[in-house]
Amino acid sequence: LDDTAVRENAGNLVVTLVSKPALRPGHRVVLYLDGEEVGRGMQTTFNLENLDRGTHTLSAEIAHGDKVLIESGSVTFTLLRHSEQHPKPAPPPPPPPPP
Secondary structure, X not given: XXXXXXXXXXXXXXXXXXXXXXXOOOEEEEEEEOXXXXXXXXXXXXXXXXXXXXXXXXXXXXXXXXXXXXXXXXXXXXXXXXXXXXXXXXXXXXXXXXX
């Protein structure tokens, strides 16, 4: 879904594409993250690892040889990851013993 927040502290994401009609022999999928190619092949599922936190865009195209047959629209998502710069606050100290 577009404009989705995804919490994944390791920065790993599985991207699954749906093609209708189905891919034909000789077709390949090219996956782009922020405009850079991050996956290519006959498969429609890609595992992306150790992505940086922040807002990203995903898009894909189906090609046959050097010819692009169709391009998807872009999907924007925000990856939320734990930050060592913002650790959880320490728990409050225990109450003092009664007098």
